[in-house]
Amino acid sequence: MDDFTLGTLFVALLIILLCSGFFSASETSMMAINRYRLNHLVRKGNKSAKLTARLLAQTDKLLGSILLGNTLLNVAAATLAEIIVLRLFGHDNSTALLVGSLTVTFAILVFSEIMPKVIAASHAERVALPSSYALAAIIKLFYPVVSIATALVRGMLWLLRIKVQTDHSHHKLSLEELRSLVLEAEHFLPRKHQKMLLNLVDLERVTVNDVMIPRNQIEALDAGADPAELRQQIITCHHTLLPVYAQTPGNVIGILHIKRVLPLLEDTLDTGQFREILHDPYFIPSDTPLLKQLQQFQERQTRMGLVVDEYGELLGLVTLENILEEIVGEFTTQSPAQTGKFLRQDDGSLLLDGSSSLRELNRKLGLQLPLGEAKTLNGLILEHLQDIPEAGTSLKIGNYPIEIIQTQDRAVKVARLFPAQKSQPLQRG
Numbered sequence: 001m002d003d004f005t006l007g008t009l010f011v012a013l014l015i016i017l018l019c020s021g022f023f024s025a026s027e028t029s030m031m032a033i034n035r036y037r038l039n040h041l042v043r044k045g046n047k048s049a050k051l052t053a054r055l056l057a058q059t060d061k062l063l064g065s066i067l068l069g070n071t072l073l074n075v076a077a078a079t080l081a082e083i084i085v086l087r088l089f090g091h092d093n094s095t096a097l098l099v100g101s102l103t104v105t106f107a108i109l110v111f112s113e114i115m116p117k118v119i120a121a122s123h124a125e126r127v128a129l130p131s132s133y134a135l136a137a138i139i140k141l142f143y144p145v146v147s148i149a150t151a152l153v154r155g156m157l158w159l160l161r162i163k164v165q166t167d168h169s170h171h172k173l174s175l176e177e178l179r180s181l182v183l184e185a186e187h188f189l190p191r192k193h194q195k196m197l198l199n200l201v202d203l204e205r206v207t208v209n210d211v212m213i214p215r216n217q218i219e220a221l222d223a224g225a226d227p228a229e230l231r232q233q234i235i236t237c238h239h240t241l242l243p244v245y246a247q248t249p250g251n252v253i254g255i256l257h258i259k260r261v262l263p264l265l266e267d268t269l270d271t272g273q274f275r276e277i278l279h280d281p282y283f284i285p286s287d288t289p290l291l292k293q294l295q296q297f298q299e300r301q302t303r304m305g306l307v308v309d310e311y312g313e314l315l316g317l318v319t320l321e322n323i324l325e326e327i328v329g330e331f332t333t334q335s336p337a338q339t340g341k342f343l344r345q346d347d348g349s350l351l352l353d354g355s356s357s358l359r360e361l362n363r364k365l366g367l368q369l370p371l372g373e374a375k376t377l378n379g380l381i382l383e384h385l386q387d388i389p390e391a392g393t394s395l396k397i398g399n400y401p402i403e404i405i406q407t408q409d410r411a412v413k414v415a416r417l418f419p420a421q422k423s424q425p426l427q428r429g
Contacts, residue, residue, distance in 0.1 A: 006084065006087060006088070009080060009083065009084050009087070010084065012080060013077060013080045013081060013084065013104075016073050016076050016077045016080065017077060017107060017108065017111050017112050018111075018112075019069075019073050020070055020073040020074055020077065020108065020112035020113075021111060021112040021113075021115070021116040022116070022131070022134075023066050023069050023070035023073065024070060024112055024113050024116040024117050024120075025116035025117060025119060025120035025127050025131070026066060026120070026127065026128070026131040026134075026135055027063070027066045027067075027070075027117075027120075028116070028117040028120035028121050028124070028127075029120040029121075029123075029124045029125075029127035029128035029131060030052070030055065030056060030062065030066075030128050030131070030135075032120065032121050032124040032128075033052070033056075033124040033125055033128045034124070034125065035056075037125065038052060038053060038056075038125075039053070046129075048129035048130065048132055048133075049129060051132040051133065051136060052128055052129055052132040055132055055135055055136065055139070060150050060153070060154075061139055061143075061146055061147075061150060062135065062139065064142070064146040064149055064150050065135065065138050065139045065141075065142045065146050066135070066138075068142050068145060068146060068149070069138055069142065073112075074108055074112070077104055077107075077108060077112075078101065078104055078105075078108075081100050081101065081103070081104035082097065082100065082101070084100070085097050085099075085100035085101075175201055175204060175205070178201055179198060179201050179202075182194060182197045182198055182201065183198070195329075196327055196328055199326055199327045199328075200327050202326075203289065203290040203291040203294065203323075203326065203327070204289050204290075204291050205289065206289065206290045206326065206359075207286065207287050207288060207289055207290065208284055208286060208288050208290060208293050208305075208307050208318045209286040209287065209307060209315065209316075209375060210290075210357075210359055210371075210375060211290065211318060211322045211323065211325075211326055211357070211359065212286075212307045212315065212316035212317060212318040212322065213316050213317045213318070213319075213322070214315070214316045214355060214376070215249065215250070215314055215315060215316050215317075216355070217316075217355065218243060218249070218316065218317050219237060219238060219239055219242060220242060220243040220244065220245055220249055220252070221233055221234070221237075221242050221243070221244045221245070221256060222244075222245060222246075223244050223245065223246045223253060223254075223271070223274070223275060224246060224247065227268060227269040227270075227271060228268075228269075230269055230271075230274070231265060231268075231269045234256075234258065234261060234265065234269075235265070237258065239258075240257065240258045240259070241255055241256070241257055241258075241303070241304045241319075242255070242256045242258070243255055243256075243281065243306065243317065244256050244278055249314070250313060250314040252281045252306055252314065253275075253278065253281070254275070254278025254279055254280065254281060255278060255279040255280070255281055255282075255304065256274075256277070256278055256279075257277075257279065260277045261274065261277060264277075281306055282300065282302055282304070282305040282306065283305065283306050283307075283308050283312075284296075284305040284306065284307050284308070284318065285307075285308065285310075286307050286308065286309050286310075286315055290323050290326060293305070293318070293323065294320075294323050297320050297323075303319055303320035303321070304317065304318070304319045304320070305317070305318055305319075326359075329363070342356065342361070342364075342365065345416075348418070348419050349416050349417060349418045349419070350365065350416065350417045351405065351414060351415075351416055352377055352414070352415050352416070352417055353377070353413070353414065354376065354377050354378035354381070354411055354412035354413050354414060354415055355376050355377070355378060355411075356376060356377050357375060357376060358370075358371055358374065358375060358376060358377060358380060359371065359375075361377065367400070367417075367420075368398065368399075368420070369397065369398065369400065370397070370398055377412065377415060378411050378412040380397060381395070381397070381402065381404070381412050381415065382411075382412070384397050388407070388410050388411075389404045389407065389412065390404070390407065391404055391405060391406055391407055392404065398420070399420040400417055400418065400419075400420050401417075401418040402415055402416065402417050402418070403415065403416040403418075
């Protein structure tokens with residue numbers, strides 16, 4: 001080292017610090033790069049992205065090479081700084097040697113660790129992709145040493161019974177993680193599109209029981225009714241597919257498609273021919289997820305099913321439109337029996353039908369009524385009170401005060417819901 005001038009030694013120290021900073025920045029950028037963005041670039045054929053993905057597929061070798069290079073450079077920087085101090089102040093000045101060591105440590109910390117890593121974390125893709133070429137060559141250069149070190153590490157991890165996944169290039173997202181990604185994309189997606197994606201994610205945990213039309217609201221035909229009365233019901237119906245029952249509404253014997261019965265309406269309706277044109281009913285377990293049911297509708301090429309419980313009792317009816325409305329919102333014309341579910345009052349309160357679906361109220365009115373076992377407002381009130389209330393009873397569910405206006409047939413017919421009350425912060429003296 002005596003053959004080199006001080007200027008040359010300072011330049012060499014600066015180069016070492018810069019190279020150490022490169023290793024620090026490349027390590028941070030490789031770990032911080034967006035894997036989904038990287039996979040997108042790989043599918044587009046980006047060569048740098050393909051190389052980066054290959055390096056990330058062997059994380060142990062990548063990190064081992066980076067750490068080896070960084071350690072060697074930091075040791076070289078400390079040694080070079082000591083030589084410079086000795087050349088400047090001699091061998092007897094221990095204070096100068098201590099100050100020199102602290103100075104180079106501070107320089108490594110700031111210029112080779114913190115600053116490169118902050119930059120790399122903020123611009124991971126811009127740093128990682130170009131760095132992959134140099135890192136690929138360094139991995140080949142350090143391969144023998146890194147392989148031995150990696151083998152020792154794996155051996156110790158095996159003894160400690162610690163399982164390590166080295167390939168992080170194919171992460172599987174859970175539904176909650178996917179939901180979080182959609183929520184974080186609010187600056188890139190219109191609000192309506194974001195809401196549709198969130199609804200689509202939720203299809204897996206929402207069942208047909210949550211969106212079905214309750215049994216008491218189903219428009220159905222009685223196969224045993226008088227032909228003239230049956231003909232009149234068909235002419236005035238509001239749907240193209242109608243369940244047909246015998247004796248009791250729960251005993252559905254078939255599904256009528258209106259277009260198939262039109263020729264029979266020209267004369268007196270023949271009940272024998274009427275039964276022959278019925279389709280077999282399609283029954284659905286009440287706990288079937290909406291996403292699965294959507295697929296089953298597609299496979300069966302049908303758009304309506306009857307929801308039954310574990311005992312085979314009819315609970316309601318679900319259609320393809322009910323599921324699609326969970327994704328995109330309402331777009332079909334509803335029958336009179338399904339309209340008028342709420343009426344807004346001058347004081348801001350809402351008059352609600354007790355049979356209203358909680359999910360529908362939350363979606364239409366922006367409420368946050370709790371969703372659980374109860375599917376309707378009546379069910380939620382009964383679940384909360386554990387009793388059938390009388391008119392005039394008031395209660396509070398969540399942040400919403402509710403007043404029972406009318407009860408009928410052991411159920412809440414009409415209830416008034418007041419705007420949510422914000423909790424007041426405690427005053428401290």
